Amino acid sequence: MIARGPTNITGFSARSREQNKESAALSNPTRKKRWAPKVRTGCATCRNRRIKCDEAKPICRRCITARARCEYPPPPSHKPEPLRPLRMAAPVRQTEPPGWDIAQGARYFVTVMIPDYQNDTPNGFTDGFVNFHISRFNSKPSFLMIVTCHYIATLSAQNGYLVRQGDFPALDNVWRIFYGYMVESITKLNEHIESGDPIRNILYKVIDLLSVELRIIDSPWRAHLNGFLGIVESYGGVDVVMNSSARPPILALQYALIYGIANNACAPVNDQVSGFDSWSDEDARLMYSNTFFPGFPCPSCLFLSIRRITRIRVQSHTWVGKGINSNLNAFASAIAAEVASFSPVTWKESYHIPDEPFLSLLAISFKTATQLKQAKRCPQTAPCQTHTLFRSDIQARCKSKVPLEQERVLGYIENIRRQSGVDCGAATLVGIIPRFWESGKSAWDQCFYKPCQVLS
DSSP: OOOOOOOOHHHHHHHHHHHHHHHHHHHSOOOOOOOOOOOSSSOHHHHHHTOOOOOOSSSOHHHHHHTOOOOOOOOOSSOOOOOOOOOOSSOSOOSSOTTHHHHHHHHHIIIIIHHHHHHHSOTTOHHHHHHHHHGGGGSHHHHHHHHHHHHHHHHHHHTTOOSSTTTSGGGHHHHHHHHHHHHHHHHHHHHHHHTTOOHHHHHHHHHHHHHHHTTSTTOOHHHHHHHHHHHHHHTTOHHHHHTSSSSOOHHHHHHHHHHHHHHHTTSOTTSOOGGGGGSOHHHHHHHHTTSOOTTOOOOHHHHHHHHHHHHHHHHHHTTTTTOOOHHHHHHHHHHHHHHHHOOGGGOOOSSOOOOOHHHHHHHHHHHHHHHHHHHHHSOTTSOTHHHHHHHHHHHHHHTSSSOOOHHHHHHHHHHHHTSTTOOTHHHHHHHHHHHHHHHTOOOHHHHSOSOOOOOO
16 A cells, blocks of 8 residues: 655645636736716715716716715805906006107107198298297197197198098098097196186197197187187287286287188178277287298288278178268278288388298289289279279289189199198188189179188
């Protein structure tokens, strides 16, 4: 009988366990949890069960399948605080620093407006222009209003448009900016009046408004002119204003006088700017002859004659049907003789007349225009000698080598209208004169049947 040794049960069991693990690993691979973002807005039941909730409301799909109670946590009662802006000691970048618009306006004034004026002004008179306008720097809205108006007028002229809002659509936004500055300027003017500022400052600010309105077609410029004259009267008249300080606003008074008298000459007798009636001839002479005015280089004696002729025309209108006053007729004859005696060759003024050859030609033109104005505007019931003093001179000029052709006259006016830096007078005449010629009429008031701005 063969004896057998003891069996190694321990080693057999160990090998069996290892084989079982290997077979189990092959038959059942290890489960890996698929990644999913953790959601904190699901229902309380799914969150407790650690399963993903589809967040369907009022009951999610998981709770429907499990027939469980589905509850969502209440929303938080507190509101998140708004983000607070960071505080910095100084901005890193500022695209439009304070005063940027005034800097641009000053640059435009120096690089565009002054050269324009130099091209159109006799030598030696540019300094007056700069000194007249440089004071506007202490009033930001007035200065920017003037600069913006010049910009609008220049671009409109270059593109063949009238200086009138809506005619050139590309400038619509610039027009809005311009009128915004005008509103600010009027507000500042009222503040200066209420605070009792010196009359000099107030009158120059009114001239700012008047000067830009005179460049715009169909603008209410006469309202500002009447306001200017009303302020002068409220301070006691032109004499009081002239003696109000060591530096009276004589340039402002001269500006208002020239535009007022020139436009009264081309306005109906029943629609005049009457604020100048209280100014004596000596007041008018003092204001007008203060300095050479490039926009209206008319000899002083002829300017005063234009003013007197207009006053005769207005006064004679009240005598229609009553006969002509003998004193009025004598006054008209004296004016006619004075105009006829004026010699452009010996023209002298209290100010320095620029040494420019074209000024003597302008003096001749002003003399002829003044004579023609009186011949056309004197009442028909006046004695004939009032007109005979002018007829020979006017007829001689009409028979000269240069005929007064309508097309040529309109060409001259059109050339003036297209220049930069001019007022709207030429544009106004381009619209009025052709219609007057086509109508076949000849009376002065039939041409200028309403107040209009005629200076450029």
